[in-house]
Amino acid sequence: MIIRLRGTIIEKQxxxxxxEIHGVGYEVYMPITCFGSLPEIGQExxxxxxxxxxEGVHLLFGFIHKQEQMLFRExxxxxxxxxxxxxAILSEMSVKKFITAVKxxxxxxxxxxxGIGKKIAKRLMIEMKDKFNDSFDDSHPLQHLEDSRLSAGLKRNLKTDSENEALAISALVSLGYKPQDAKRLIGKVISTSVSTNFELLIRNALRATL
Structure with missing residues (x-):
């Protein structure tokens, strides 16, 4: 099983x-909220x-933090x-908020x-209520260990407002929105937000469509 990859970012869509790892390209699907923490293209x-x-389909799903990986598996x-x-759940809700909602x-x-109706929501409540332990706690040592291993300066990689805006628009387009609609949604969110943080832009834009 492939559980960890280290390589150069060639493309972010x-x-x-x-x-890219030793000349081989790996396509990895990640929660939208993880993109704000990724290094720039060309960096490791x-x-x-x-x-x-x-059924013959091979997919890789990726995460920044151990807790995200663990919750995905559950x-x-x-x-x-x-x-x-x-x-999609991890793209909209942090691990901590999801655990709080279930508990x-x-x-x-x-x-x-x-994608979640009442039937699925009730099933999540019932089947996952006893799944969470200290390893899902943000303050758990596992979190700090993974942060230091995964980032290598990742958290110091602050993006400009325009970069966050462009990335947010691209994320909405990938979810099926037309480019003009994505641009309009993000523009609306920016005009009413005190922050252009990538994760907040995406979350607020998705909530505005509900």
Whole structure:
């Protein structure tokens, strides 16, 4: 099983990243919210991965933090939740917020997520309520260990407002929005936001469409 990749970022087209390792290109699907933490094209990145092979289709899903990888693996065990839906959940909700919603049975917090109806939300509540332990805690040493291994200066890689805006628009287009609609949504979010943080732009834009 492929669980970790280190290589040079060749292309970023949310939700896909192309990583080159010793001349071989690996296409990795990642949560939209991870893109704001990735290095620039041409720089080295380390990505935690989960490999899925079904009916001749081979897919790699990637994550920045160990907790994201762990939650993804738990999500796809739930009946009715495939890898694409699990990725959509992680694109919209942080691990901490998802755990809080499940523990406190906040079904409304899950129903508003793309692709999740009440039936799936209830199933997530029931099947995942006992899945979480200290390893999912953001303050757990695992988090700090992975941060130091994965980043190599990653968190110091701050993007400009225009870069975040362009990346956010690209992410919406990859999700099926027309370029002009994506640009309009992100422009609307920026005009009402005090921050152009990539993750916030995407989350606010998606919520504005609900």
């Amino acid at each position: 949310p939700p896909k990243v192309l990583l 990145a380390v990505i935690l991965t989960h490999y899925i092979s079904r 999500l796809i065990k739930v009946h009715g939740v495939g890898p694409k839906l699990a990725l 406190h049975q906040e079904i409304d917090s899950l129903v508003i997520l793309p």
